[in-house]
Amino acid sequence: MPTKTGERDRCATGVEGLDTILYGGIPRSNTVLLTGSCGTGKTSLALEFLIHGAQKGENSLFVSVTEDSEKLLANIIPYKFFDRGLIKSGRLVFIDLPAMYERLGLTKAELSMEEIDLLVSALVSLAGELGTKRMVIDSVTSVCYKFKTSEKIRDFILKLGKALSDMNCTSILVGELPAGSSSYSSFGVEEAIADGIIVMANMERRGDLLRTLQVIKMRGTMHSRAKYVLDLTPMGVLLVPLLKGGSTG
Amino acid sequence: MTAMMSAQKIADELAETPPSSAVSLQMSVDNYLDVIRGVVDLFGNRRQMEIIYVTATISSDAIRRVLEALDIDSSRVYFVDCISHIMMGATSVQQDDRTTLVESPTMLENLMLKVEYLIRRSQSKDKLVVLDSINSLAIHNNNWILSEFLHILVSALRSKEAYTVILTVEEHSTPELNNMVNLVCDHGIRAGKEAE
Numbered sequence: 001m002p003t004k005t006g007e008r009d010r011c012a013t014g015v016e017g018l019d020t021i022l023y024g025g026i027p028r029s030n031t032v033l034l035t036g037s038c039g040t041g042k043t044s045l046a047l048e049f050l051i052h053g054a055q056k057g058e059n060s061l062f063v064s065v066t067e068d069s070e071k072l073l074a075n076i077i078p079y080k081f082f083d084r085g086l087i088k089s090g091r092l093v094f095i096d097l098p099a100m101y102e103r104l105g106l107t108k109a110e111l112s113m114e115e116i117d118l119l120v121s122a123l124v125s126l127a128g129e130l131g132t133k134r135m136v137i138d139s140v141t142s143v144c145y146k147f148k149t150s151e152k153i154r155d156f157i158l159k160l161g162k163a164l165s166d167m168n169c170t171s172i173l174v175g176e177l178p179a180g181s182s183s184y185s186s187f188g189v190e191e192a193i194a195d196g197i198i199v200m201a202n203m204e205r206r207g208d209l210l211r212t213l214q215v216i217k218m219r220g221t222m223h224s225r226a227k228y229v230l231d232l233t234p235m236g237v238l239l240v241p242l243l244k245g246g247s248t249g
Numbered sequence: 250m251t252a253m254m255s256a257q258k259i260a261d262e263l264a265e266t267p268p269s270s271a272v273s274l275q276m277s278v279d280n281y282l283d284v285i286r287g288v289v290d291l292f293g294n295r296r297q298m299e300i301i302y303v304t305a306t307i308s309s310d311a312i313r314r315v316l317e318a319l320d321i322d323s324s325r326v327y328f329v330d331c332i333s334h335i336m337m338g339a340t341s342v343q344q345d346d347r348t349t350l351v352e353s354p355t356m357l358e359n360l361m362l363k364v365e366y367l368i369r370r371s372q373s374k375d376k377l378v379v380l381d382s383i384n385s386l387a388i389h390n391n392n393w394i395l396s397e398f399l400h401i402l403v404s405a406l407r408s409k410e411a412y413t414v415i416l417t418v419e420e421h422s423t424p425e426l427n428n429m430v431n432l433v434c435d436h437g438i439r440a441g442k443e444a445e
C-alpha cells in the first residue's frame with residue numbers, strides 16, 4: 001500500500017544495515033529471493049527478519065523444509081533479542097514442510113500441477129489462519145526439487161507470491177546455490193519471478209574468506225547495489241561496506 | 250635526553266577534545282606505557298568510559314599483563330585482538346566475552362564489525378575506541394585500503410558519539426601514514442620524542 005508520499009509501505013527487516021541498504025526495508029508484500037551458498041548466513045538473516053517482525057507484533061511463520069525446526073532452534077545463534085515467549089504466544093510459528101507433505105499425501109518424488117495447487121493452498125490457508133505478515137520458506141530450492149520442470153516451479157512461486165502479497169504478507173524464499181555459482185537461483189526461474197533478490201556469498205580475498213551480502217534487485221524501492229561484509233553476532237546480523245582499497249576489479 | 254609527554258599530560262589533552270572526536274596520538278616506542286596509562290586509565294577509566302581496545306601490535310593477553318603491571322583497572326576494557334589468531338598458538342588468549350578475535354589484521358571489515366558489535370553490546374553511554382596501532386595495520390595492508398578503512402571506521406564511530414584514539418609510533422611512521430591519519434582526525438597529540 002502506498003504511503004501519503006506515494007512511497008510503498010516498508011517492512012523493516014530489523015537488520016539495521018540491510019534496512020539502510022533498502023532505504024527503510026523491504027516494500028511490504030514483496031516476495032524476496034534470499035540466495036547464496038552454504039554457510040553464508042541465509043537462515044540466520046531470515047530468522048532475524050521473523051524475530052524482529054514478531055517483536056513488533058507481526059505474526060511470523062517459518063516453514064522449514066530441510067531441517068527439523070527443533071534442531072534449527074537448538075542451533076540458532078544465541079540472539080540476545082530472541083525471546084522464546086514469541087513462540088509460546090504464537091507470534092512466531094515454525095512448521096516442518098515434510099510433515100505437511102505427509103498430511104496432504106504429497107509423498108511422491110514429483111508433484112503434479114494439481115498437487116502443487118494443493119500445496120500452495122495449504123500454505124496460504126495456514127498463513128491466513130495465523131494472520132501471517134512475515135513468512136520464510138527455507139529453502140524454496142528444496143521445495144522445487146519436487147517439481148522437476150521450470151513451468152511447475154514458475155507456477156508455484158507465482159501463485160504463492162501472489163496469494164501472500166494479497167494478504168499483505170512479506171515473504172523471503174531462501175535459495176541454495178552451489179559455491180561459486182554465477183547465477184542467482186538453482187533453476188533459473190526463481191530469480192525472474194521474485195520481487196527482490198538478495199545474494200549472500202563467501203568471498204575470498206588474499207586468502208581471507210569474507211561473508212558478503214548484495215541486493216541485486218528490489219521492486220518498489222531504491223537500494224544500494226554495493227557489496228557489504230557481514231558478521232553473524234548475538235546482536236544480530238551486522239554489515240559494513242566491503243573495502244575496495246583502490247581496486248579497479 | 251629528549252623529554253616525552255607524561256601520562257597526565259596526555260590525559261589532559263584528550264580531555265580537552267569534545268565527544269565524538271577522533272584523535273591522532275603520535276608516540277614513541279619508549280613512552281608506550283605512559284600512553285597506555287594516559288589513555289586507558291587517566292582518561293578512559295576516570296570518566297568511566299567503556300573502552301574498546303583494538304590491538305594489532307601485541308596480543309590482548311600481553312596488553313592485559315601491561316595493564317595489570319601498571320595497576321590499571323581493566324574491568325571496562327574490551328579487546329578486539331587482530332594478532333593472536335595469526336600467531337597460531339604462539340600466544341595464549343584469554344577466551345572470554347571481553348576479548349574478540351579477528352582472524353587476521355588484513356580482515357579490516359571484520360575488525361569494524363567486531364567494534365560495531367561491542368559498541369552495540371555496550372551499556373555505557375561514553376565509549377572510547379583505541380586503535381593500536383596504525384603502523385601495525387600498515388604492515389599487513391596497503392595504504393589505499395587502510396585509508397578507506399580509517400575513513401569508514403572514524404565516520405561510523407563519530408556517528409555513535411564515541412571517542413577514537415589512533416596510535417602512531419613515530420619511529421615506524423611515514424609521511425603517507427601520518428597524512429592518512431591526519432586526514433580523518435580532528436586533533437593531533439604528539440607524545441613522542443618530538444613532543445617538547
